Every structure is written in C-alpha cells, then in structure tokens.
Amino acid sequence: MAKTRRKFGWQGVTVVVALMAAGRVSMDGQATGAVGTPEAPSIERVRVEDPDPRSLAAQRTLERAIQLAGLGLARLPIVLAATPPDGASDGVEAWVIRKRNGQVHQIGVYRESAAFRCASGLIQQNYQCLLKVASAIVHEAWHYNHGADEIGAYDAQIAFLVLNGGSSAQVSGVWRARERIVAGHHPVERGR
Secondary structure (H helix, E strand, O other): OHHHHHHHHHHHHHHHHHHHHOOOEOOOOOEOOOOOOOOOOOOOOOOOOOOOHHHHHHHHHHHHHHHHHOHHHHHOOEEEEOOOOOOOOOOOOEEEEEOOOOOEEEEEEEOOOHHHHHHOOOOOOOHHHHHHHHHHHHHHHHHHHHOOOHHHHHHHHHHHHHHOOOOHHHHHHHHHHHHHHHHHOOOOOOOO
C-alpha cells in the first residue's frame, strides 16, 4: 500500500508541475483565468426562510467550501440546489446552470450529495468531504470561466485536490473520471 501511495504522490506532483508549466494552475493552486475579475458577479447566498439547523448547516458548508476552493471563486454566482438537474449522473455534486441561449449563468451545488451531507455534519464535519465539494466547485468554475473543456476542468480539480491534501482515493477517482472522458473523447460530461 505504501508503494502505491508513494508512486501516486509523485504522479500527483507531476500533474501539478505540468499544469503550472502550462499556465493552468497558479502557485497557490487556483485555476488561472478570469476567476475573480472585477466584472464577475457576486456569490448568491441562499436565503434561509426557516432557520432550521439543517438549512443553516448547508449554508455554512457552502461558504466553507467556497473559501477552501479559493476566495476568487466567491465572486462567482454559486447556489445551493435541492435537486439535481434532469439527466444528471449518479453521484453528481455540482454543475453549471445555463441560460436558454446556452451561456453559463450559475454554478449549482447539490446539497443532498453524499459529499455535501458528509461535509455538513452537525456533529462532526469531515475535511475530506469538504475538500471534495470544494473540488467540484473548482471543476465547475473552470467551465464557468473557460467553457466546456472537460480536460482543463479535471486538471484544475486534480491540481486543487493534490495541493490541498486530497486523499489518494479522491485524486485517483477524479483521475479515472478524466481518463474516461479522454478515452471517450467526450467534450462535455453531462450532469457533472
């Protein structure tokens, strides 16, 4: 097991260094591009009509995930969603929401995903779960700023996980999803 972990660690470092050299990730681990530009819209906070503990915990979890993903992303229109979009894949955590003309409008984060529920625990909150939610936001922020390129979005997500102490299981899971996209030559993964 230790050899696998060590080998994977070097692969992760290689990915991050390659992404930095390609200009896809900055030294602080954030995806490069228009994230956080002055013209980016402000984050839309969920209005909590009923201040029940679960709604408040969900809001706090979203805020913590956005902070972990990077303060530049706090300027993007990120909203909590109670239901996934039609046709979403199993395990969906976040996605971009488009206007009728196809332009990306918002980033939706599914508050009922396993990772989000784990990160929202009222008694014990799990950093790896929060990191997973934040990495999904990083992935979708890539789409928000750069379009439908799944390879770039997965590269930004992998770099984020590696630089922030993502478990080898998380990083390898995202890496496998990236490889499925490469193998299938799918420009866009539906319901991500």
